[in-house]
Amino acid sequence: MSGNTEEPKDLRKYLQQSHDRIFDNNRKWAEEQKAKHPEFFTKLSAGQSPEYLWIGCSDSRMPAEAITGLEPGEMFIHRNIANLVCNTDLNVMSVVNYAVRHLKVKHIVVCGHYGCGGVKAAMTPQDLGLLNPWLRNIRDVYRLHEAELDKITEEDKRYDRLVELNVVEQARNIIKTAAVQQSYAKNQFPIVHGWVFGFHDGLLKDLEIDFEGQLKSIQKIYNLTMV
Amino acid sequence: MPTLADAIERLVAGNREYAQRAAEADPNAFVELSKGQAPEVLWIGCADSRVPETTVCHCKPGDLFVHRNIANCVHADDLNAASVVEYAVAHLKVKKVVVCGHTKCGGANAALGDADLGQTLNTWLHPVRELRRKHKAELDRLPDDDARAVRVAELNVQQSIDVLKQHPAVKKAATDRGLTVHGMIYDLGAGHLRLLEESGRKKGNGLWSPT
Numbered sequence A: 001m002s003g004n005t006e007e008p009k010d011l012r013k014y015l016q017q018s019h020d021r022i023f024d025n026n027r028k029w030a031e032e033q034k035a036k037h038p039e040f041f042t043k044l045s046a047g048q049s050p051e052y053l054w055i056g057c058s059d060s061r062m063p064a065e066a067i068t069g070l071e072p073g074e075m076f077i078h079r080n081i082a083n084l085v086c087n088t089d090l091n092v093m094s095v096v097n098y099a100v101r102h103l104k105v106k107h108i109v110v111c112g113h114y115g116c117g118g119v120k121a122a123m124t125p126q127d128l129g130l131l132n133p134w135l136r137n138i139r140d141v142y143r144l145h146e147a148e149l150d151k152i153t154e155e156d157k158r159y160d161r162l163v164e165l166n167v168v169e170q171a172r173n174i175i176k177t178a179a180v181q182q183s184y185a186k187n188q189f190p191i192v193h194g195w196v197f198g199f200h201d202g203l204l205k206d207l208e209i210d211f212e213g214q215l216k217s218i219q220k221i222y223n224l225t226m227v
Numbered sequence B: 001m002p003t004l005a006d007a008i009e010r011l012v013a014g015n016r017e018y019a020q021r022a023a024e025a026d027p028n029a030f031v032e033l034s035k036g037q038a039p040e041v042l043w044i045g046c047a048d049s050r051v052p053e054t055t056v057c058h059c060k061p062g063d064l065f066v067h068r069n070i071a072n073c074v075h076a077d078d079l080n081a082a083s084v085v086e087y088a089v090a091h092l093k094v095k096k097v098v099v100c101g102h103t104k105c106g107g108a109n110a111a112l113g114d115a116d117l118g119q120t121l122n123t124w125l126h127p128v129r130e131l132r133r134k135h136k137a138e139l140d141r142l143p144d145d146d147a148r149a150v151r152v153a154e155l156n157v158q159q160s161i162d163v164l165k166q167h168p169a170v171k172k173a174a175t176d177r178g179l180t181v182h183g184m185i186y187d188l189g190a191g192h193l194r195l196l197e198e199s200g201r202k203k204g205n206g207l208w209s210p211t
Helices: A008-036 A040-046 A064-068 A090-102 A117-122 A129-144 A146-151 A155-175 A178-187 A211-222 B004-025 B029-035 B079-091 B106-110 B119-134 B136-140 B145-164 B168-177 B197-202
Strands: A052-057 A075-080 A107-113 A191-197 A204-206 B041-046 B064-069 B096-102 B180-187 B192-196
Touching: A008 A040, A008 B096, A008 B192, A052 A064, A052 A090, A064 A075, A064 B004, A075 A090, A075 B079, A090 A107, A090 A178, A090 B064, A090 B079, A090 B119, A107 A155, A107 B004, A117 A129, A117 A155, A117 B079, A129 A146, A129 A155, A129 B079, A146 A155, A155 A178, A155 A191, A155 A211, A178 A211, A191 A211, A191 B004, A204 B004, B004 B029, B041 B079, B064 B079, B079 B096, B079 B168, B096 B145, B106 B119, B106 B145, B119 B136, B119 B145, B136 B145, B145 B180, B145 B192, B168 B180
Parallel strands: A052 A075, A052 A107, A107 A191, B041 B064, B041 B096, B096 B180
Antiparallel strands: A075 B064, A191 A204, B180 B192
């Protein structure tokens, strides 16, 4: 878009076009799906039984279903700034509850990404107003791992490591929920995983969280299996 | 029966295939994505697995900034959604905010009654259930629960839009640079998005008044 020379009429036309594009794309997609699988939408209407819950970042560059090659119906998805799981947040806790207790998902994936704007903002000494309380959770992750992070002299590497440690801590926060602890005690699922996505190559990296080890370690203090 | 490990191997294999295809289609794809994001649209949708926004809108990575929760709610006191809106509108400067509900929504359906879903979900869905109580007469006239759930989904989208319009970043961007907020319903049975015209018209943002 050009700057000052722009006529309001052109701007309106442009806004209309960027809006219409979504509807054009959607119609095209629906037709393609129906041509490939005539029963596709009828089956989806009948209900969902996803195996996965994905907790990812809102970042536009990591649409969960696209980067994992999954079809509609396969993955229940929550996305927020910097893929945080805060225990006082009713929004994410409702998602975890519904996915674990009602949909009975088998896996929960917390997926962060290198170059995360939320994590970057939390490393910046600046008042960001409304975002302060949310980003504060990432600063707390830094404090938990201060010794390790402070040893990393290269700033980019320290940033990458904070992205990884943030995923690990959010995975631990999910393991601390009553829903996950009770379901695992009864069903041996869900398993909680921590991954990081890289834009430079489009690949997922498994942080290889030892789920059972983490569960045991948090249960010393956070055990909620007794109903 | 497939094992738990198979399900995860599938995702990893799917990702390998995605990365390979994307790089083949455009050797610069990941170079461009690494530089940053400039999405035009903030999408607030349901966590339901059947409404993956990028797929159903045939969009590419980088197009839509996304928040998804149970029943695509924007509650005034929810810091999670408010933080997403703040980041998308004040920092990334998206041009549009979309709230998208859908047919056969478990949350909207649960809001038709008062069944106990556990304290967490009861609390989250309370404002949606209040909507149902407020619009009881209208809902009672509808032929069946499917139709009632769609109407509750529409009312909930409109309520979310009303909350969004009071968000400080949205208010400022609407005045300063013409940010608009739009309501949609995705029809799971047809795969089609439907624009809720009145949600755009009522508050007079005017661009897409009904024809």
